[in-house]
Amino acid sequence: MFIKQFYTGCLSEAAYYIESEGEVAIIDPLRDVNDYLILAQENHAGIKYIFETHCHADFVSGHIDLSKQTGAPIIYGPGAKTNYEVYNSTDREIFKLGKISFEVLHTPGHTLESCCYLLRDEHEKPHAIFTGDTLLVGDVGRPDLSSGHLSTTELAAMLFNSIQNKILPLADDIIVYPAHGAGSSCAKNIGPENYSSIGEQKKNNYALQPQTKEAFVDTVTKGLGIAPQYFPINAKINMQGYESLETIKQKGLTALSVTDFKNLQQTDVLVLDSRHATVFTNGFIPGSIFIGLEGRFEEWAGSLLSFDKPIILVTEPGKEAETLIRLCRVGFEKIQGYLKGGFAAWQEAKEPVDLIIDIEADELAMDIPHDPNLVIVDVRRETEFADGHIKNALNLPLNDMNDVIHIADFEDTQNLYVHCAGGYRSVIAASLLKREGTHNLRNVLGGWEKIKAEKLIKTEKEVSDFN
Numbered sequence: 001m002f003i004k005q006f007y008t009g010c011l012s013e014a015a016y017y018i019e020s021e022g023e024v025a026i027i028d029p030l031r032d033v034n035d036y037l038i039l040a041q042e043n044h045a046g047i048k049y050i051f052e053t054h055c056h057a058d059f060v061s062g063h064i065d066l067s068k069q070t071g072a073p074i075i076y077g078p079g080a081k082t083n084y085e086v087y088n089s090t091d092r093e094i095f096k097l098g099k100i101s102f103e104v105l106h107t108p109g110h111t112l113e114s115c116c117y118l119l120r121d122e123h124e125k126p127h128a129i130f131t132g133d134t135l136l137v138g139d140v141g142r143p144d145l146s147s148g149h150l151s152t153t154e155l156a157a158m159l160f161n162s163i164q165n166k167i168l169p170l171a172d173d174i175i176v177y178p179a180h181g182a183g184s185s186c187a188k189n190i191g192p193e194n195y196s197s198i199g200e201q202k203k204n205n206y207a208l209q210p211q212t213k214e215a216f217v218d219t220v221t222k223g224l225g226i227a228p229q230y231f232p233i234n235a236k237i238n239m240q241g242y243e244s245l246e247t248i249k250q251k252g253l254t255a256l257s258v259t260d261f262k263n264l265q266q267t268d269v270l271v272l273d274s275r276h277a278t279v280f281t282n283g284f285i286p287g288s289i290f291i292g293l294e295g296r297f298e299e300w301a302g303s304l305l306s307f308d309k310p311i312i313l314v315t316e317p318g319k320e321a322e323t324l325i326r327l328c329r330v331g332f333e334k335i336q337g338y339l340k341g342g343f344a345a346w347q348e349a350k351e352p353v354d355l356i357i358d359i360e361a362d363e364l365a366m367d368i369p370h371d372p373n374l375v376i377v378d379v380r381r382e383t384e385f386a387d388g389h390i391k392n393a394l395n396l397p398l399n400d401m402n403d404v405i406h407i408a409d410f411e412d413t414q415n416l417y418v419h420c421a422g423g424y425r426s427v428i429a430a431s432l433l434k435r436e437g438t439h440n441l442r443n444v445l446g447g448w449e450k451i452k453a454e455k456l457i458k459t460e461k462e463v464s465d466f467n
Helices: 034-042 063-070 152-167 198-204 213-221 231-240 245-252 258-265 297-304 320-328 342-348 361-370 382-386 425-435 447-453
Strands: 002-008 013-020 023-027 046-051 074-076 094-097 100-106 115-120 126-132 175-178 270-273 311-314 335-339 357-359 374-378 415-419 441-444
Touching: 002 034, 013 034, 013 175, 023 034, 023 094, 034 046, 034 063, 046 063, 046 094, 063 074, 100 152, 152 213, 175 198, 245 320, 245 335, 258 311, 258 335, 258 342, 297 320, 297 425, 311 320, 311 342, 320 335, 335 342, 357 361, 361 374, 361 415, 361 447, 415 425, 415 447, 425 441, 441 447
Parallel strands: 023 046, 046 074, 126 175, 270 311, 311 335, 357 441, 374 415, 415 441
Antiparallel strands: 002 013, 013 023, 094 100, 100 115, 115 126
């Protein structure tokens, strides 16, 4: 028996490759499936099953492309409704894979069709469980993402029953392999580890502690933030189907000359620049939206960009395919090409260039007492802002911005100093503000973390005016 976790940090997503006697099962595959195919080929094995723990909302699964390329069936839990052929398993159904087997445990609550796959070894001993979003390290999946007719409270009650009847009876030594790790928006507060054990979760996971159903429902439903805007879009794509990744690549990886790029700019397109933040601020094509590959690229693209508009790309040379694939992971398909030669080609053609002024945190501290028109724009989430912020700062969370809404009204005389926690989100926000016509702004390098490190505030919780 061989198990490999494919963990994608920018999405906090875990897919799994399980092999026995030359037969392979893939659980919750990403849109780009080559890694699974290559590993199976290297091991002289064949993919027999494609298991889905539930209908994912935070990424587009690779199940359809993988099934077309391998002939393996797509297996969902009970009741999953799709526009393509799948096999709907039943609770407690067994699937053989070489000398091992999977038992389906229907665990509704995160979604109606959610299920876990209990892996038994060649001696039929329970060895591991692939829990999807039903059970995560230190948490459980949020119960407000289902496309069904039930309320969040009703789904949370179902999740309580699933935990009580299907998870808690399991032996402590069974390994827990969840679908997500820390940073995922599919739960409130996932722990830092990417796998655990049933015993550890019984000790440390609040959702597995002795409690009434009412207390569980109250805890699980309280404090849920608004799900990113792309979640229902991705869930719909996963249920209805999608165009193959190779087809999207054929058009999306078209090299555009500066002239062709400019012609497309005259239409209703988005110019997306995926270069590093510190490179972008030094010069970019006017009107570009920055979302750098070095951060949670897919999540911010899905949260901020319109799925209805075509996209043309500006990337570091050699990063064109990576940028496209990562966009496709969250459902973008209208990609029309990339600027051949990147930003350097734009500069060589003597085309107009914009920039964002970067400043250090100590410069902000020096400017605050002397500039009556200074406005500090803090683009962190509300909870981050509440834990500590500069006195009189305006909280304009990045997750509330996107490319189609009017962001805010600023006066031409105001001097904006934009910051986030570390310097990535603030550049995204600055590019959106620039695109909307607000140009008198500066980006604070290092953000809140640098402000604290420079001891410009006394304590992490203290609201400070730098005095």
